[in-house]
Amino acid sequence: MDNLLEEYKAYYALRAERFANNPNYSNSYKAEKDLSEAMQSCNTLDEFKERMGNKNELCAIALAKDEYIIEKQFFEKHQEKIRQSAAENILAGVDNYDNVMDLISFITETENKNSIKISMDESNRMLIEEWSSLDTIEMFENAVVPDKYKNDMLNSAKNIKEEMNERVKSLEENNDAWEPGWRLQPDVVLEYRHKRLLPYKDEHINEQLSKFKSIINR
Amino acid sequence: MPIDPSMLDPMLGTFRNMLKEVEEKNYTGEDVDKLKETMARMEQLGQENDDLNVFNGILMQENLFGKFSDYYSRILASSAKAEGESKGYDDATLLKQTIDSLKGAIAEIEKNYEKSIETAKQEAKKHKTKKGEAKKAYDNSVEVAILNDPTLIIKGIQDVIDLGEQPGMTLPKFLRLQMERGLDKAMEGSVVARNGQKYLLDFTISNPKSPYHIEVDTKKLEAFDELASKNKFNLPNLKELSFVHRDIDYKYATDIAIWEEITRRWESILSSLSFWSLSYCKFAPGILPWRPAPDPVAATIKTQKTEPGLFKQEERLFEKYFGIKFMDIFKHDTFKWAVKYNYTGFSQEYVEFLIEQVYPQCRPFNDLNKETIKQREDFYTEGKEGDPETYLINVRHKNVYDKYFGDGRYLARFGEIDTDSGNAAPWNIETFKYAH
Structure with missing residues (x-):
């Protein structure tokens, strides 16, 4: 058992070491270090059972926190405010959990709700799909052709x-x-996360959007 | 009316099996009750709705898949915990359980691998020639076998098993050595991920849609190596890597959209000129798209009279959006790229004809002159409209294809590449004066 104790000490020390010097995983490093320190201070394995408490669970929670911080920063950088809100909501609630199963439920539910919001938000990109049809309408209406x-x-x-x-x-x-009750909001396409997908200048996007809204009566 | 079982059963089948497993193991408790309630709700919705979209919408709104997975995980976790507590700490047993589960994983991977190949073979048999023979082009079992080859993943897991079975091994030592040697990451599939990225890059380079596409795939591969080099065990964190890859996609999305839209527009402009001039040929009423019209001759005349007006609008919109006039097309990087990779679809001499003869005449209320009509007919009948080297797209694809799937595999599946792409001379961008 003495040998096992030393081997567990080495294992927990290495677990913490994995996250050392990685700024993206500072919470994980701290949580893993706490767990490792609890282990290092033990004289028997049974002692660790008591000292560990929920430190192992806190490591998993810290890892979730670190990865949602990365996700939040990523979506912030790209002005993806709807996608970003899942990470924000998870980060706002993550500290309320000290049990991994409960945290997983919370994350799954939050992600799920947000995935519907993302789909609804991206449905507002209809102008992108309709651009070519709007051009064709303009061509038919303005083409110089014989009266016939x-x-x-x-x-x-x-x-x-x-x-x-x-x-x-x-x-x-x-x-x-x-x-329920979802309605197309054509102007949402002007927000950066959608507009960046259009290969056109703002003046043309605004002009085309006006035409689109007028045709669909919005 | 309920949802058709052919659609409902594949959706709910996995969940039904999971519930069956819980019932067979006689698990009980609050989570089991909730699991059953969630399943019953999914079944109820399947019976009450006939619209699959509405059914999916309610499942998502009520988070039924998420709830089901949650209760199921809790049931398994509490069962495992109870089992562990009743037995007390037994290092040898815990290590053996870990090793056994890894062996089980290998068996499962191998089974799924064989199944995917068999599915591909069965799928191929559904496509037959008139003589009743299987169409070779539909048989992708060799590709499935190579692309899904689990050798590297299995090797990663087997290395971990071998480590665990070394004499004198204990669970903590096993867990530590896995990490120290990077075996845990290899088992996650890091090596496979890099190979997959290299595969994508090689195919992109063979027929790149734009220079940006090459840059995107190159940077993704470099990102893998860069993150790996910073990692103590020389393998990247796959979560970090996925964000770096998405960052690259975001960075290039607008440039790619502009490139593709400019290309699409000049392709359409050249096609319009080709289409308009074709409508004057004496055989036009007998070919598509005019032949099926109630009055094919009248249909060709309509094209002759209306197309110039539409063409001028198309030209105007192109200039309005991108500042590119007709003669600028041929100096544009997108056009030169298309020539280089045989994407234009048109031969050099035909494009020169469109520029020099057809374009100046394509004006509202103007008709194509007789001499140009004759030339246009000759291009058609002599097979000189198309780029004679379009087949090089397939040759480049074949070279990479055979590199990955074995020499001769492309030929076996798709047959000889048809090199008969018309009778025009090959493109030479140096002699194409409009590009300079």
């Missing part, structure tokens, strides 16, 4: 507008199952 074909051109533009409205209706019906 003018009505054909205008009818084509009208059909595209009707299809666009159908797609909005279908999206809202679909999303209602995930967030």
Whole structure:
């Protein structure tokens, strides 16, 4: 048993050492060090059982904390405020837990709720998908063609507008199952996390957004 | 009306099996009751809704999958804890249990590996030629076998098992040595992750959509090595690595979107000129897209009369958004890139014809002159519209494909590469004066 005690001391010391000098894992380092120190101060293995308390669980909680801090910083940097909110909510609540199973439940539930918010938020990117159709409408409405074909051109533009409205209706019906009462908010696309995906200048995005809103009556 | 069992059963099957396992082991307690309630709620929703989207939406809103997994984990954890407490500390038994579970993991990986190959073979049999033979192109069992090859993962786990079975080994020593030697990370699949990244990079380099795509995959591989070099055990933390990789994707997303949109627009502009000029050919009413029209001749005339107006709008929008005029296309990096990698679809002489003959005439209320129509017909009938080296895309792909899946594998699966891409001369960007 004496040998086992020494081997456990070496094991716990190394566990802490894994996180040394890594600024991303400072909470883990501290928690693992606490656990290791408890181990190092023991003269028997039975003693460790008492001194360990919930320190092992606190290591797992610290690891979750470190990794959600990394996630929060990442989404902050990229102005992903909806995705960031899962990490924020988890970090705000993580210290209330001293039991890993309860923490896992809390994290799963928070992530789950947020994943619905992310889907709903990203549905507001509809302008990105509709950009090409908006251009085609503009082309049909402005093309210089013989009088004989003018009505054909205008009818084509009208059909595209009707299809666009159908797609909005279908999206809202679909999303209602995930967030009752969900309505498309076209202006949300102007927020950085969505706008960065558009290969266009702000002036063009604003112009196209106005056209889109006018067609879908928003 | 309930959801069709063919869709519901695969979704709920795993959860039903987990519940069955709990019942067979006679576990009891509050978590077991809640597990049963959650399963009953999922089954109830499956019977009450006929729309899969609504069903999924409610499952997510009520967090039923999450709750089920939570109760299940609690049941297993409390069972394991109770078992451990009743027996007291027994190092040899704990070590053996750990080793046995690793052996079980290897057996499971091997079983799944064989199953994935068998599934690929069965899937291939569903696609047959008119003669009833299996279509080779659908048989990807060799690729599945290589891409999912578990040798490295199994080696990682086996190394850990070997360590645990050394004479005189104890559980704490085993756990410490695993970490010291980086075996725990190898077992997580770090080596496999690097190989996967290298595989992606090699395929990207063979036919890159843009220079940014090469940069993205190169930087991802470099990030792996950089994080590994900073780590005491020379293996990266996979969580940290995933954020670095996502950071790279974010950094390049806008540049890639601009590159792809510019490319898409000039491709469309060249296609419009090609389409408009084709509509004047004497055989146009007999070919697509005009042939199926109620009056094919009238349909070609409509194209002739309306396409220039639409083309001018297309040209205007391109300049408005990106400041690129028609003649700027050919000096643009996206165009030169497309020529280099055989993506333009058009031959050099045909693009020169579109620039010099068709473009100046593509104006509203203007028709293509007879001489140009004759030239256009010749391009079509002589097979000189297309880039004659388009097949090089497949050759480059084949070279990397065979490197990973074995010499001759591309040929066995997809057949000989068709090198007959038309009769035009190959591209030479040096002699293409509009690029300079």
